[in-house]
Amino acid sequence: xxxxFNASSLDSSLPLRFEGKVQSVFSxxxxxxxxxxxxxxxxxxxxxxxxxxxxxxxPEDEDFISFGIKKEARAVGTTQKISINNxxxxxxxxxxxxxxxxxxxxxxxxxxxxRDNLASLQKDFSTExxxxxxxxxxxxxxxxxxxxxxxxxxxxxxxxxxELTKSIKERNLPEVSKNIKRLIGFGEGLTPSGDDFxxxxxxxxxxxxxxxxxxxxxxxxxxxxLEKEKTTFLSGKFxxxxxxxxxxxxxxxxxxxxxxxxxxxxxxxxxxxxxxxATSGRDTLxxxxxxxxxxxxxxxxxxxxxxxxxxx
Numbered sequence: 001x002x003x004x005f006n007a008s009s010l011d012s013s014l015p016l017r018f019e020g021k022v023q024s025v026f027s028x029x030x031x032x033x034x035x036x037x038x039x040x041x042x043x044x045x046x047x048x049x050x051x052x053x054x055x056x057x058x059p060e061d062e063d064f065i066s067f068g069i070k071k072e073a074r075a076v077g078t079t080q081k082i083s084i085n086n087x088x089x090x091x092x093x094x095x096x097x098x099x100x101x102x103x104x105x106x107x108x109x110x111x112x113x114x115r116d117n118l119a120s121l122q123k124d125f126s127t128e129x130x131x132x133x134x135x136x137x138x139x140x141x142x143x144x145x146x147x148x149x150x151x152x153x154x155x156x157x158x159x160x161x162x163e164l165t166k167s168i169k170e171r172n173l174p175e176v177s178k179n180i181k182r183l184i185g186f187g188e189g190l191t192p193s194g195d196d197f198x199x200x201x202x203x204x205x206x207x208x209x210x211x212x213x214x215x216x217x218x219x220x221x222x223x224x225x226l227e228k229e230k231t232t233f234l235s236g237k238f239x240x241x242x243x244x245x246x247x248x249x250x251x252x253x254x255x256x257x258x259x260x261x262x263x264x265x266x267x268x269x270x271x272x273x274x275x276x277x278a279t280s281g282r283d284t285l286x287x288x289x290x291x292x293x294x295x296x297x298x299x300x301x302x303x304x305x306x307x308x309x310x311x312x
Contacts, residue, residue: 003067003089007096009055013246014040015077016093022073022084024190024234027063031234032075032082039237040077042091048276049099050248051241054082056091103252105207105259113259118293120263121270157193160186161286164201165294173219180223184239185231193283195235198224200251200287202242207255208292250276254288 020034032040041050044058058064073085082091160182167175186194198220205217221243228236241247247255250273257266274281 002087004092005056005058005090006092006094007054007056008046009049009099010093010096011049011051011053012098012100014052014054016079018075018077020075022069022071022075025064025069025071027065028058030064030069032077033233034075034077039234040075042082048249049101050250051244051246052237053099053248054091054093054096099249101247101249101252103207103256105256114292117258117261117263117266118289120266121289154187154193157187157197157283160194161197161290165290168216169294176216176219177223180220181227184224184227185235187283189279190232191235191238191280192231193279195231195239196280196283197287197290199238199242199247200284200289201291202239202287203247203251203255203284204288204291206242206245206247207259248276250281251284251288254285258288258292 015034015036015038018032018034018036018038018040020032020038020040023031023033023039025031028044030042032042034040039052041053042064043050043053043055044064046055046057049055067089069084069089076083079093081093084090160179164176164179164183167179180198183194183198186192187196202217202220202224205213205220208214224239224243228239231239250269254266254269254273257269261269270285273285276284
């Protein structure tokens, strides 16, 4: 039985003419890998726009698996529709609104607001015991890891992320390079935790905008572009998008809230980020808050010359 659905939104940069195969299938999402090695994601959740994504509505009691969408099924896209499995599943693009990412951040943002919003995240997602501490890791300028998640994050991941932030703080480029390589592809699933953390870290550096963070970001991008083949196709694409400055809506809303919003708004968008995926939202959030917490509090947060000294 043929099924037809109307897409509600699609990325304005999406390549609409393509041929490929279904690469992975979940209950509310599936991914297509095109012959040109592009990734196209079909997501049945509203307000989850992102790079190369198409959003559509599904009845709550139905999912893509029940419609018989399977890995390796043929997928063909045109400007009007996407056909899966020889037309047995059709997605009409005629009424889809084009999504273009936009983030509104105050140019002269007070660093105190960023610190306050980061601290509120630490407080909101920490245990009662940690709430009573005199100062959070963020406000002390230490690498930030939301403590309420520590039990669910592997010890090895904590060690690797801490070593990365330490090498960044010390401006030790060889160690930064080594530690990034140790995170790429680290973890389980189609988007390993190490990759999700790096996406969040890249987002924090991208939107900080000062010369020092951009200098570091350039080096991180170069390392990732050389090493991304070591992880899964899906996760490698997410890292690629991040290096291009392309981020999903959940990340954009959170960044905007941290830089320009209230504590309440920041906490709300952080919770929304946490809801994405089994652990992806959590690990991405750790990267964002960890990166911002380190950069805002360290001397690196000051506008400096891109030629500031790094250990080589």
